[in-house]
Amino acid sequence: MRAGLNMRFAAERSPARLLAAVLLVVCALVCAGCGDDEPVVRVDLNKRERLMLPQPKEAITYAYLPQYSHTISFQRHRALLEYLRTTTGLPLRQIFPDTFEEHIKMVERGEIDISYSNPFVYIRLAEAGATAFARSVEPSGKPDFRGQVICRSDNPTITKLADCEGKRWVAVDPGSAGGYLFPLGLFYDHGIRLRDFAEVDFAPGPGGKQEKVVLAVHAGAYDIGTIRKGTLDVVAKKIHLDDIRVLAETRPYPGWVYAAREGLDPDIVKAVAKAMFALDGNDPGQEAILKAAGMRGIIPARDLDYDPVRELAHKLGLD
Known part of the structure; x- marks a missing residue:
């Protein structure tokens, strides 16, 4: 019984002895590197160098x-x-x-x-x-270039420009030439004013608004859309272009x-x-x-x- 307890006590103490041995070796190594002949490095905190972040090159x-x-x-x-x-x-x-x-x-x-x-x-x-x-x-x-008025090819209620009256219109941006202002001038020339549309909205979010107009019309969210000529080529890989009909084009500007x-x-x-x-x-x-x-x-x-x-x-x- 006593022999068993002694063996158990020794087993429990062996990790502690191992840790103590390791610490002694580390201390010895540290002390060996701290001899009296080692030069002392003094740091003068009054002398400071200001670090500058790298600036981008002028462009x-x-x-x-x-x-x-x-x-x-x-x-x-x-x-x-x-x-x-x-x-x-x-x-x-x-x-x-x-x-x-x-x-x-x-x-x-x-x-x-x-x-x-x-x-x-x-x-x-x-x-x-x-x-x-x-x-x-x-x-x-x-x-020069033109704006275009588009609708879904399968929309039976829109076959000519006059049919746009009373419809939901999505345009690119208030400052877009081909995607809003050229077509707005075209509507004016045909006696259609902004008040004659059921709704006039602009494509949301930053960038990519020409594509968003086409996709919104394609999805049926709006009856008509206005884009610059050439935009349909940009979205050709996203939709079947046969689903979209160009209803009218503006004069060139x-x-x-x-x-x-x-x-x-x-x-x-x-x-x-x-x-x-x-x-x-x-x-x-x-x-x-x-x-x-x-x-x-x-x-x-x-x-x-x-x-x-x-x-x-x-x-x-x-x-």
Whole structure:
């Protein structure tokens, strides 16, 4: 009985002995490293060096008005930005405003140096001192574009523009040219006013609003929608385009425009414009750059090119 207790006592104490041995070895090693001949390092806390966070390199900011999602905006202009950086040697960087209104405010505050926007947004930017210097040539080969009125192909109540009266309308944004204001002018020309619609809503959320209009009409949430011509190609992989009918198209208006913010160095604008105008649609590599951006080419622009848009704004009471 006593022998059994002794064995149990020894077993219980063996872990404690092992721990004590380990501590003795550690203390010995520590003491060995603390000899009297070790130099003392004194720290003077009165001498301090201020650490600076790395600052981002200065860049020339470039923004595409967010008519589509940020992903599509990036994909469309990524190759063009790379071409411009390589050709001009300038540090161009694409940034992504969430809304049309944010884009405008950022240009006004000097946060966007080069703006690529629709003509209605441009005439507002021009009032804040921005200057047009280039405009895009559409895939059609013309430097203008149109808006479209769409509905579901199987909607038997809408076969002509007059049938839109009393219907639910979803548009892109109050500042969208092809997706709202051009079609609004078309409705006005046919005697249809905003009060004649049962409902007028705008696509929700940041970016991607052109696609959202098509998807809302396709889902039957609205009777009609308005988009810029070319949007249906963007959503071709998301829906069957046979389900959508283009009910009407607006007259052509001057196309999307590149504008420099007020105060941007004229030499920068000249360098960027020269590189843009040099893009050749007959060169396979450069054709791919233009095609990705939804363009056939880029040509010079003047502010007076956008007077037809100002006239439409006056007709709609927007000036």
